[in-house]
Amino acid sequence: MLSIKNIHANVEGKEILKGINLEIKAGEVHAIMGPNGSGKSTLASVLAGREQYEVTAGEVSFLDKDLLELSPEDRAREGLFLAFQYPVEIPGVSTTNFIKAAVNEKRKYHGLEPLDSVSFLKIMKEKMKLVEIDQSLLSRSINEGFSGGEKKRNEIFQMAMLEPKLAILDETDSGLDIDALRIVANGINKLHSPERAVLVITHYQRLLDYIQPDYVHVLYNGRIVKSGTKELALELEEKGYDFITEGVDLNA
């Protein structure tokens, strides 16, 4: 589904990603872990198409399309979803109208009629239950005045509404209490199916108690330095990142 080959990327002239290779197949759950500053969020941003990030080498194919050639909106419509680490507050734009516009833009892209209000509200009600999000939040401006947990739940709610093929969760667990973490994880697990894949980016192992990854990768200094199964996450939690980063040649 997603094939990343030797991606290099710069931010403001500084190379952050130094040759990433990653294959994700439909139905798989991958976790990328790594210490702060290793390039985790840069990878997420590059995949979603944030313009400040300059890809200097490598290629990414997503559902057999050249992902890097697509605009951020087309990536989303093709089925890529990024749950933001820091969801943006947008005063004056109602959350419900925004999500309706997003859903209908995606439908239009795939040659489907826009949802009428009744069908949209019906789907919205279902998904609201899934992530235990309150109607009152959705009638407010996007993320305006939301707590950290509410913002993350809103991300998962949007993901549920858009039903992406590949969901990238960028530190969705950070700043969540244990209840919110459970709700968010539950939303992700409900979405997960043989046709869909999930890429979880996290600093800590605790989200992985709720979401069982098929593969765990350790990102360090812009490269994936170790890959394994979920046991690798437990080992990292126990020993810290040092056991991996020791001996990695930064200049290699």
Next chain:
Amino acid sequence: MIDLTYLNDRFEHLQQASADDGIAVIRKNSFDSFNKTGLPTYRTEDWKYTSISNLFDESFAQAGHTITLADLDALRMPGHHKANELVFVNGRFDATLSNILSTDDELTVLSLKDAAKGEYKDLVARYLNKSSEYMKDGVHALNGAFIEEGVFVYIHKGKTPQHPLYIYHILDGRDHPVMAQPRGLIYVAENSRLQLTETYATLGVSDSFCNGVLEVVVDQNAYVEYYKIQNDKSNASQVSTTHITQIGRSYVHTVTVTLNGGVVRNNMNLVLDAAGNETHLYGLYLLKGKTHADNHTMIDNKQPNCFSNQLYKGIADDFSTAVFNGKIMVQPDAQKTNSFQSNKNILLSDNATINTKPQLEIFADDVKCSHGCTVGQLDEEALFYLRARGIPKDKAEVLLLQAYAADVLAHIKPMAIRAYVEKLIYEHLSIV
């Protein structure tokens, strides 16, 4: 350039034809003043960023016109079935096209000439052209020199007309360029209310220039809402002066929305001439193409304990120019004045220009005045967030700009007018 011989002939002709209409002296004084000062140039501080001298090439509108009810129907604003509608064609008040639903004991509408001679002659004598005490430039004087078919509106004491007042300015540019100089005087008597919306439309493809002056006098305990909606053709220019004098403790609320146009200069003057006046001025300008919009506000605090608040917001895209100049005067007697002003701008293009200037002149020592202005860009993070959900860039920008406009639009109280403006804005922003 302006043809002075032509102007002089037109003026002499008007004075002879209307020698005893009660306004001849104002015209004479105004024309003298115009001849003395001429049109403002960029050397005039108040006109530093806005040049209008080349707009006076347009031909002065002559009497008579061919505007029909069908032409008017195409321009009417929502809610018009329940509104008192005043129509100006080429700057002249047209009683035939106008439609008054309110009874005469609530709201009286007269031609300015009739008002200057009859029951209201003292009011007209006292208040007409008081604006010239503040507006010393030749553009304002030129309107005064050619007051001909103006309108007078009187809202009676204690009355709240059920029907809002809509004023349409139609300029007929179907055959040739046109210059219009509408004039109005509105008296809002004690304990009465007025809700007024004014809008402008040029027909045809020729250039138009509208140099309008509306004076509003607000008496004790009266309440006024005023909405100005400017969304005319790209070659339709105007200088629009709204001069509001609060002679009794009263409440005034104005919203000025400027979308499309050529050169648009708005003078919004508030004279707070009674203790305890309250005034709210809002403005929204969303400029693209080559539109030049200049909002000059002036609040003269003459009496103690007045409160005023101003919020003007706008964007400048393409090759457009936005100017905001907010003048607040606090006279020596105006202790305990509270006056706040904010101007926020978004610059969307490297070729657009924004000039913003607060101008505070304070001669009292116990006052609270604040001002602030910002010029920024559209929030890139917000734009990316919307795009990352599949909303295309142009639509995402429209969403963000609509959101930006929302906190000014929220101050348009009548829902029909607010919805109308929201629709105009959506169309204006969606056309690339």
